[in-house]
Amino acid sequence: MYLCGQQFSKPIIDKIQAAVHQEPSMSRRELSRQVCRWLDWRTVDGRLQDMSCRKALAKLNDHGILSLPSIETTYSFQKKKRPSPVFNVADIQCGLSDLDRVTVEPITSRYTKQSKTWFALMDRYHYLGGGPLCGAQIRYLIKSARYGVLGGLAFSSAAWALNARDRHIGWTEHARRANLNSVVCNSRFLIVPTVNVKNLASHALSLALSRLASDWQQRYHVRPVVVETFVNPTYFNGTCYKAANWNYIGDTAGRRDGVPKKVFLYYLCADWQETLCSAPPVRLGDRPAIEEPEHWAEKEFGTVRLYDNRLRQRLYTVARDFYNRPQANISEACGSRSKTIGAYRLFQNEKISMDVVLPPHTEATIERIKEHPIVLAPQDTTTLNYSTHPATAGLGPIRNTNDQFVGLILHDTLAFTEDGTPLGILDAQCWARDPQDRNKTLRRKKLPIEQKESMKWLRSYRKLSEIQKLCADTTLISIGDRESDIYELFLEACQADDGPKLLIRHNKSRHRKVEQQSLWDYMANIEVSGALEIHVPRSGSRKARDTHVDIHFAEVELDPPITRQSYPCVRVWAVYAHEQVAPQGTTPIEWMLLTTVQVENFNDATKCVEWYSGRWGIEVYHRTLKSGCRIKDRQLSTADRLEACLGVDMVVAWRIYHLTMLGRETPEVPCTVFFKDVEWKALSCYAQRTPIAPEKPPALGEAMLMVGALGGHLGRKNDGPPGTQVLWRGIQRLDTATEMYAILSNQDPPHPLKSGP
Numbered sequence: 001m002y003l004c005g006q007q008f009s010k011p012i013i014d015k016i017q018a019a020v021h022q023e024p025s026m027s028r029r030e031l032s033r034q035v036c037r038w039l040d041w042r043t044v045d046g047r048l049q050d051m052s053c054r055k056a057l058a059k060l061n062d063h064g065i066l067s068l069p070s071i072e073t074t075y076s077f078q079k080k081k082r083p084s085p086v087f088n089v090a091d092i093q094c095g096l097s098d099l100d101r102v103t104v105e106p107i108t109s110r111y112t113k114q115s116k117t118w119f120a121l122m123d124r125y126h127y128l129g130g131g132p133l134c135g136a137q138i139r140y141l142i143k144s145a146r147y148g149v150l151g152g153l154a155f156s157s158a159a160w161a162l163n164a165r166d167r168h169i170g171w172t173e174h175a176r177r178a179n180l181n182s183v184v185c186n187s188r189f190l191i192v193p194t195v196n197v198k199n200l201a202s203h204a205l206s207l208a209l210s211r212l213a214s215d216w217q218q219r220y221h222v223r224p225v226v227v228e229t230f231v232n233p234t235y236f237n238g239t240c241y242k243a244a245n246w247n248y249i250g251d252t253a254g255r256r257d258g259v260p261k262k263v264f265l266y267y268l269c270a271d272w273q274e275t276l277c278s279a280p281p282v283r284l285g286d287r288p289a290i291e292e293p294e295h296w297a298e299k300e301f302g303t304v305r306l307y308d309n310r311l312r313q314r315l316y317t318v319a320r321d322f323y324n325r326p327q328a329n330i331s332e333a334c335g336s337r338s339k340t341i342g343a344y345r346l347f348q349n350e351k352i353s354m355d356v357v358l359p360p361h362t363e364a365t366i367e368r369i370k371e372h373p374i375v376l377a378p379q380d381t382t383t384l385n386y387s388t389h390p391a392t393a394g395l396g397p398i399r400n401t402n403d404q405f406v407g408l409i410l411h412d413t414l415a416f417t418e419d420g421t422p423l424g425i426l427d428a429q430c431w432a433r434d435p436q437d438r439n440k441t442l443r444r445k446k447l448p449i450e451q452k453e454s455m456k457w458l459r460s461y462r463k464l465s466e467i468q469k470l471c472a473d474t475t476l477i478s479i480g481d482r483e484s485d486i487y488e489l490f491l492e493a494c495q496a497d498d499g500p501k502l503l504i505r506h507n508k509s510r511h512r513k514v515e516q517q518s519l520w521d522y523m524a525n526i527e528v529s530g531a532l533e534i535h536v537p538r539s540g541s542r543k544a545r546d547t548h549v550d551i552h553f554a555e556v557e558l559d560p561p562i563t564r565q566s567y568p569c570v571r572v573w574a575v576y577a578h579e580q581v582a583p584q585g586t587t588p589i590e591w592m593l594l595t596t597v598q599v600e601n602f603n604d605a606t607k608c609v610e611w612y613s614g615r616w617g618i619e620v621y622h623r624t625l626k627s628g629c630r631i632k633d634r635q636l637s638t639a640d641r642l643e644a645c646l647g648v649d650m651v652v653a654w655r656i657y658h659l660t661m662l663g664r665e666t667p668e669v670p671c672t673v674f675f676k677d678v679e680w681k682a683l684s685c686y687a688q689r690t691p692i693a694p695e696k697p698p699a700l701g702e703a704m705l706m707v708g709a710l711g712g713h714l715g716r717k718n719d720g721p722p723g724t725q726v727l728w729r730g731i732q733r734l735d736t737a738t739e740m741y742a743i744l745s746n747q748d749p750p751h752p753l754k755s756g757p
Contacts, residue, residue: 006041006056011291016057017066024069028054031068043220047682054416082542092147096199100145103152107139114141126190127235136220138212141192142204150195153208154188155216157181158228164230164250164263169276173351178279179695181222181278184212186229189240198608201240209244209543213268225272232263256284284363285470288740295320300651303326303360306351315357317649318343320644322652324735326629326728327577330645347641356648358428361654362467365415365424370470372417377426377500378479379413379460382622385632386642395637396432408639411456413464416617418610421661425650427463429456430643447594449488457484460490465499476500477597479615482507485594487570493596494570503611506574506592512555520592523576526552527601532577532609548588552576553605558594573599575608613744624724625653656731660724661705667701675703682705682741691744710734 016035017373020026032053041049060066060425096102107114118139120129135157158180159165165183166176191201208714211228230252232239238248241308254260269275282305290302294740297316306312325333334340344353369375383398386407395406410430426451435451449455468476477495478500485507493502506512512519528550536545543576551577560567576592582588593612599605626630629649636642659674671680680703681693687706698706704717708722711730722730 001286006039006052007287008056008060009288009290010548012038013065015134017718018069020066024694026069027742028068032057061143063355073685077500086165088193090147092150092195092197094197096203097641099102099147099150099200102150102203102207102413103145103201104140104204104211105143105145107141107213115139117141118148118154121149121152121190121192122154122188125192126188127232128188134185134218136181136184137187137190137209138215138219140208142185146208148197150190150197151191151204152188153190153204155184155208155212155227156187158183158185162228162252162263164252165265168249169226170267171277173307173379174282175277175279177307179276181220182224182276183226183228184216184224186227199243205240205244205246209266209268210358218477224266225269225275227266227268229264229266231264232259232261235471238264239378241266241457242438250447254355274371276380282359284359284466285366287363289367291412296323296655300356300361300364300655302712303363305359308351308720311346311349312672314342314346316354317650318346319651321620322629322648323655323731325732326652327657327732327737329630329633329635332506340523344636347636347644352644353640354428354430354643355458355645357423358650359643361651362426365426369415369422369467369474369476372423372474374418374475374477374612375423375471376416376418376477376611376617377413377464378416378618379411379427379457379484380481380615380622380684381409381456381483384408384410384626389634389635391493391549392635392639392642394432398433401437408646409453410646412618413459413460414618414621414642415476416614418614420617422617422621422654422657424654424658426467427460428647428650429459430646432639454566457489459665460494461489461500461502465496468498477611478502479612480504481615485510487558487564487567490570490572490594490596496573501595501597503570503597503608505612508592510561513559519556519558520576522556523554523574523592526554526576528552531606532606534577534609534613536656545583546584547579547589549579549591549609551602551605551609553599553602568670572596573608575599577609583641591720617657620724621653624657624728625650627655627725628652656727660722660727663700663721664721667699669700670697671700671703672697674700678742679734679738681745682738683710685741686710686737707731709736724743 007731010345012035012180015038016031030052033048034048035057036050036053039053041050041053045050057066057068061068092099109115118141119130121514122128130304131154132156133156137156139152140153140155141149141621142153143149156369160180161176163181171179183289189201189205191197191204212227213223213225215282215672218413229241229246238246241264242248246266249263249265251260257646287305293302295298295316297319299320301315303635304312304315306315318334321333321335321339321343322501325335325622330343331340346735383409385398385405386392386395387394390567395408398407399405408430409432410428412425415426417423445593449458459482464476464478469473479488482501484504489502489504493499504517508520513605514522518555530551531548532551533546533548536547541654546689553573554573556574557569557571558601559569572594573596575591575595577591577593579589579591591609591612593608595608597604597608599608629652631646631649634642634645634649636645660676675683675697677697680697683703683706685691687709697703704722707730708726709730711718711722711728713722713726713730
């Protein structure tokens with residue numbers, strides 16, 4: 001739960017409750033300071049944020065999540081206010097120059113005579129009174145050398161969220177939270193009504209703003225760059241703010257009193273927007289995972305950077321609904337009108353995007369990666385055809401020859417074990433091509449790689465490098481097909497000492513040279529080190545088969561391309577695998593693999609060939625994503641919303657694929673690792689045609705066979721284990737069977753948020 005900008009996880013809440021039970025006499029102030037130390041919750045200058053923590057603890061207590069002792073003492077704001085002293089200002093009507101020198105003086109303490117004067121003025125003349133003000137604050141008195149006090153100002157912490165301001169600045173949620181303390185609010189401004197001096201208000205504002213940044217920095221160790229204020233149009237027009245060069249940017253929603261206020265901003269420095277929009281990068285693994293997730297969606301999305309709990313819960317609901325009915329459209333998967341509207345609103349929300357949805361799943365994937373010594377990370381590109389959705393805005397061409405095919409391009413990286421079990425999604429890049437760039441292929445060849453679509457390979461490799469730093473005991477192998485044969489990729493992989501290893505298939509059209517001859521001719525002259533039996537999967541009309549390939553390997557030095565002569569040479573290992581005899585009508589297998597993995601013997605070479613053959617898993621995943629989750633049937637109005645929906649579908653497709661492979665690799669584990677009690681009982685009763693469920697849950701492999709039978713798997717001798725397609729259909733039918741079993745057995749059906757492992 002997020003309160004006051006801080007996450008209160010279940011272990012922290014339990015720790016707080018335990019501290020309360022151990023010391024019932026502990027004051028809330030002392031408790032809040034202790035919690036701040038546990039969370040390392042501090043201000044910029046290192047002080048504990050005990051006031052914010054106290055407010056968060058009070059909210060937890062009000063919601064019944066915590067049980068805190070009752071407050072025995074009252075705070076100052078709960079006490080009855082004493083009447084403020086009467087303070088009168090003489091009638092003044094003159095020019096600004098007749099006031100002599102006008103100054104704006106800060107109030108250093110609440111208990112001084114200046115402070116009492118300020119409160120007396122505000123309580124008597126300002127329609128909002130003297131306070132209380134929110135958060136950090138500075139008060140000023142406006143004085144004249146000739147007449148004395150003329151009015152006052154106050155600056156305090158900025159509004160937590162403000163649509164007009166946030167849009168004007170261009171804030172993301174992360175940047176807003178990182179830089180909100182650089183914005184302050186002019187929460188009070190008063191010129192006493194008896195003072196009628198032209199241009200005094202704008203002059204006083206200018207004097208205050210000229211010293212505000214230094215005064216605020218001296219007191220709070222943060223230098224503000226923007227000042228905001230709100231003008232109630234019922235009383236004022238904001239003329240003095242306009243005269244002082246403030247900028248009107250829009251109105252508030254007016255939810256508090258029904259009156260939208262005018263929002264004005266003043267920029268204290270020229271680079272205000274760059275300062276406010278810059279934020280420390282969001283790094284993977286910088287947020288702790290949820291220790292006891294209630295369901296799989298919370299496990300995969302629990303660390304999502306969404307600070308509105310309603311959005312988080314809606315994301316969980318949509319993910320679970322999509323998983324329960326993977327081949328249904330959005331309305332059918334959601335199952336009710338209210339949930340369907342909620343799903344569409346989720347994807348319409350500007351805070352929801354693929355870049356927000358996928359990182360928490362990647363963080364969960366990293367934890368799974370740490371359990372394996374070697375993890376394969378193939379990356380590949382696929383096209384998503386939305387040509388049947390002409391009303392969707394923001395799509396681009398997906399082929400270079402025909403204008404009628406439009407959609408999105410998806411380039412992703414997945415993590416697999418050496419046995420082929422998918423661990424999760426590590427990176428995803430999704431974009432729509434510019435229709436104007438269709439016929440610029442020749443021109444693009446001379447551009448730097450940063451301006452080419454080929455940059456996708458380097459971006460994915462760099463993302464994998466960040467993950468490698470978090471998995472010191474695991475070796476990551478980045479795998480790519482012939483399209484990834486890019487010299488810049490080799491160069492980056494060779495220069496990274498502790499980065500992931502690289503394994504790609506050489507593209508013969510690159511015409512790479514080794515010792516003044518073709519790489520293919522050079523490797524063909526290398527002595528055969530042995531033969532390897534491999535399985536070639538079915539592809540189109542080509543049947544699956546087992547065959548033998550001869551293996552050659554050698555360390556080679558690759559020369560840079562002609563257009564990149566300034567690049568240094570790179571040393572890699574080449575593994576050449578070719579089929580001597582191929583069945584009639586088929587093309588012999590011929591792989592030239594280039595890798596930064598050290599290959600010193602035949603076993604190392606065969607390991608590289610086996611790793612590359614594991615690249616086929618990402619092709620299966622793409623088929624699962626397209627055919628199983630039916631992502632091409634998602635009907636949303638813009639490409640941005642399609643991408644947000646795609647982020648959820650990608651995790652759902654991974655889970656289906658993961659379930660398929662896990663049932664094959666660990667068939668003996670209990671099926672409760674994936675199914676709730678009511679689900680496996682409904683599955684067993686349906687499969688065995690009996691109303692009485694077994695006492696013990698079946699093994700995962702047995703449960704997979706039952707789910708496959710629901711999806712149409714016949715289970716014949718030569719059929720093999722059920723694949724992803726029949727499991728898609730089986731899971732969809734299992735969801736209906738579970739609801740019926742729960743009704744007939746007087747059990748609660750799975751709750752959309754709290755069911756599932």
